[in-house]
Amino acid sequence: MKILFLDQSGKPGGAELCLLDIAKAYRDRCLVCLFADGSFRAMLEEEQIPVKVLATSIDVQKDSSTLQGVYSIGRLIPVALEVARLSRQYDLIYANTQKALVVGALASVLSRRPLVFHLHDILSLEHFSRTNQRIAMTLANRFASVVIANSLASQSAFIAAGGQAKLTQVVYNGFNLDCYRDVASQSQPTRQALGFTDPDFVVGHFSRLAPWKGQHLLIAALTHCPESVSAILVGDALFGEGDYVTQLQQQVKDLNLEHRVRFIGFRSDVAALMAACDLVAHTSTAPEPFGRVIVEAMLCGTPVVAAAAGGAMELVADGVTGWLVAPGDPVKLATVIQQCDARPELVKEIAATARIQASQRFDLTAISRQIDRILIQVAG
Template identity: 65%
Template sequence: MKIFFLDQSGKPGGAELCLIDIAKPYGDRALVGLFADGAFKELLQQNHIPVEVLATQAIQVHKEGTLVQGLKSVGQLAPLITKVIKKAREYDLIYANTQKALVVGALASFFSHRPLVYHLHDILSKEHFSQTNLRIAINLANRCASLVIANSQASKTAFIQAGGRSDIVEVVYNGFNPKIYQTDESDINQLQQKLGLQGKFVVGHFSRLAPWKGQHILIDALAKCPPEVTVMLVGDALFGEQDYVKQLHQQVADLGLENRVQFLGFRSDIPQLMAACDLVAHTSTSPEPFGRVIVEAMLCGKPIVAAKAGGVMELVEHGLNGFLVTPGEPQELAQVIITCLQETEITATIANNARTTASGRFDIATINQQIAQLLSDKF
C-alpha cells in the first residue's frame, strides 16, 4: 500500500513525532506532504522518510477562526489543493494527520478518488476550537473519511459528542521505541553538571510554552516548595504565544525564582534531559488528547505527575504508575513534588512500575501493527 501523508506543520509537535513513527515502516511507499517548511522536514529526512513541502506560503487558519476567515483562506488553499490532488493520484490512500490537512485532504480525496484517513490528535471541543472549525472538522470527517484514528478514548468520545460518526472512529494510542529512552549514566552526569543541577531536585516540564500547557501553574507550585527544588522548562512558543513566554519570565522574576527556573527552549535530547530529572510534570489546564510526554517520562524510568483530565486518565493510575492532580491547582502540585522529594523509595517503585507498563503497552511495533491492520481491513 502506498500512502500519501499530509501535515500542516513545519515544526515538530506531538502529532508530527507520531507521524514519523507511522510513516517510517512504509519507506519509499510513503510520501509526507507538508504545508510549511522547517525543522520537521529535516527530522523526516533524518529518518529516511520521503518528504515534500507543498505550499509556498504559510496557511493562515487558526483554531479560533470564524466562517468569514475560513472562506477567505479558500483562495490561498487553491494552489495547494491542486498540487495535492495531482500527487494523490500516485498513491492508494490519503492520510491526513492534522486539521488543516483534513480540509485539504478531504477535497483531494473527492477529486482524486482516493480514500481518506484522518488521524485525530485533538480533543474536538469548544475549549480548543471555534464553533466554525469544529463544524468543518466534523462534517469533513463524517462525509469524506473512511476511517478516523483517535489517539485516545477521550479524543474519540469528544469526536462523537461533537457529532462525529461512531462507526468510522477507532482508538490507537501513540507508539514509542523504548530503546530511544535508554540513556547512558555518564552522559546524564555530564548533562547535569553542564546545567548546574547537581544536588538539586529537578522537576522537568516538556512542552511548547502556551497558556493551556500550564507552565505558570508549575512556577506557582515551585514557590511553595523547598529551595533545593528547581524547574527545567523545555520548549518554546510555537503559535504566536510569545506574550505568554514574557509573562512566564516576569512571573519567575516577581517570585524571586530566577536561580531555580531554567528556560532551555526546544531541544532534541529529550530522553537525556528527562533522565536528568527527578520528576516530570504535566500541567495542562484543559483536557489533553493523549500526552506523549507522560509516556516518554515513564519510559525514562522517571516519576510523572499529571493533570487528571482527558487522555491522561487512560495513561496514569494514581499511586501505581504516577501521580494525578487537579488541573490548575498549584498547591496540590506542590504537595506531590514535596512527597516525591521526601518519599524516595515509594516514588522509585512507582517509576519502575510506569516503565514496565509503558514499555509493553505503547511499543511502536505493536501500535504500527494495529494501524496496519485497520488500514488492511478498511482498504
C-alpha cells in the first residue's frame, strides 16, 4: 500500500508530529507533500521519509469569510492539479490538515484515489469561522472515505458541525515509549542547567505561545504562589502571534516576576525539560482537540494539571492521573500548584499511575496498527 500524505505546514505542530510518527511505518512506500517549507521538512528527511514541498503563498485564516474561502480554494487548484498527478502513483491520499483536505478532495476527484482525512481540530466557532466549518464539512462528507478523529471531543465537534458520524473513527495519537524511558536520569542536570536548585518548585508550560494556549494564566497564577514557585515557558510564536509574546513579557515585568518566569523558546529536548519540572501545566482557554503535551508529561513521569475541556478530559482523570481545573481560572490553577508543592508523596503516586496508564493507552506500535487497519480497508 502506497500513501501520499498532505500537510499544509512547514513548521512542526501537534498534527505534524503525529504525521511524522505515522509516516515512519510507510517510509519506503510513501511521499509527504508539504504546502510550505520549514523545519518539519528537515525532521521528515532525518527519518528518511520522502518529502516534497509544493510551495504556495496562500494564507488561509481560520476566520475567513465566504468570499475569502472561495478565493482560497481557487488559488489551491494549481496545487491540487499537481497532487492529482502525483497521487496516480499511490493507492490513497491522506490529508492531515484543513488546507490539505481542500487540496486532497480536489485531487481525489481528478485521480480517482480514495481520500482519508485526519482531523486534528475541534471544528467549533472558538477555532474556525462558519465558512471554514462549512467548507470542511462539505468536502469531508462528500469526498472522504473515512475521517480519523484524534479524540472523542474532535469527533463530537465534527458531527455537531454537520459531519457524517458514519465516516468517523477515533484514533488517539501514538507515542514512541522508548523516547521517555530514561528521561528521569536527565532531570537533575537539566534543572542545574536552567539554574534551579532542589527547593525550587518548577512548573513547565510546553506549547507555542498563543493567546488560546493561555500562558498568561500561568503567569497570573504565580502571583498566588510562594516565591519558591517558578515557571518555564517552552515554545514561541508561530502564526503571526508575536504581539502575544510581547504581552507576556510585559505581564511578567508588570508583576515583578522576571526572576520567576523564563522564556525558553523552541527546544528539541522537550522530554528532558519535562522531566526536570515538578509539574506541567496545560492552560488552554478553548477546548483542546487532543493535548500531546499532557501525554508526553505523563510518559516522563511528571504530574500534570490541565484545563477541563475538550480532549484533555479524555486524558486526565482528576485526582487519579492528574488534576483538572476550569479553563481561564488562574486562582484554581494556583491552588493545585500549591497542593502539589505541599504533598510530594501524593504527587509521586499520581504521576506513577499516569505513566502506567499513558504507556498502555498511547503506545505508538498499537496506534500504528490501528491506523494501518483503517488504511488497508480504504485502499482495498
